Amino acid sequence: MTPISVLVADDIATTREDIKRLLYFEEDIKVVGEAADGEEAISLTNELKPDVVLMDINMPRIDGIGATEQISESVPQTAIIIISIQGEQEYLRKAMSAGAREYLVKPFSANDLANAIRRVSESQRRRNIYLSPSLSAVSSSTMRVKRGKIITFFCTKGGIGKTTLACNMAVALAQDYKKKVALVDLDLTAGDVAVMLNINAKNTIADMVQEQENLDSQLVEAFLVPHLSGVRILAAPLSPEQAELVNVGHIEQLLKILKEKYDYVIVDTAPIYNDNSLSVMEASDRILLVINQDLTTLKHVKKAQEILEALNYVSRAKTILSQQSSEGLKIKQIEKTLGVSLTAVIPEDFKTVKNSINKGVPFVMSQPHTKVSSSINNLIESLDITKPEEYQEERKKSFVTRMFSF
């Protein structure tokens, strides 16, 4: 078997030597390169495409967080493990959101290190299988079951409005369309659905997966928190370290269970690519790419489009413009750059949105007559998901009949 290839990025030469020594006797792990700063880590990763990068945080030129962010974008098949010293908790959170897969606090044993490398490389291997279009087509047909629709909001650019949209859309579907709706907060390190909807979520997804490894419908139901709109919410962990308790297997089981019971399962995600976000996309009926009018966001979205294309998910993807204003790129420019038509446009409305977030009441409930509220209904309508399945099938059939009746 080919050994797991590892690049060590740390500015202190003796630390690099220590790490190499720790890994020397592990036959299935091979150190293939060393970098003394973030910039070197990026260029060597691009060149060597190692399975795993061990990344220090404090490094000259580009630090470990910046390097992690760039590598996650440019070489998504490489997994990053952050190695840090005690007391860098805030940095660790940032590193995980930048795309790191695991972290180890120095000093660590040879065993801890080798096991982390094996674990991360194994889950990366699975993720790389997802990235192969032919294989994903097979697994998606087995994964997509039964009745409800899974709708996922996604964008690797943070602060764009994903959570605002997910909460308001879930509430509008429950209130205005009288649907059975579950809202799942899969922004596991920094989820804020519970805060936005002002619910008391003592029990979260992290507590749920600790109850039993194989989830069942009864357990999931017990952890859903009801909102006064009727939406039932599965909250994100209360602290970022608990995020790692939730794995791809849990997410697959959870979504399958919810899809069987709910008309709609709305999923909010973290602004990163990792195993979890890929498995959510795999299960989703609609992937809503949320964008704004900044050029930097479009760069992120282009990358997302490439990934969705590689995974064969383009037909599920829709592009939603959030916080539309007179500033920034024009809609025509955006559509031309991305090569898609926008499915819905949500206007910028600082006052309504901020007020609603601060009060913990979704604006579709507290201010239903604002433009931003009607845009949520337009979004729902434009997704063509509220009609019964038979109706949609019927529409497809009648379209075909019309075509052939000429």
Ligand SMILES: Nc1ncnc2c1ncn2[C@@H]1O[C@H](COP(=O)(O)OP(=O)(O)OP(=O)(O)O)[C@@H](O)[C@H]1O
């Ligand atoms: N339509 C809007 N008009 C004005 N402000 C908005 C609008 N939508 C969202 N915002 C503001 O943008 C900020 C980020 O929104 P939100 O938390 O929904 O984004 P996000 O994409 O979920 O962020 P993160 O990636 O951090 O999870 C919030 O402070 C919110 O007030």
Ligand SMILES: [Mg+2]
């Ligand atoms: Mg969010």
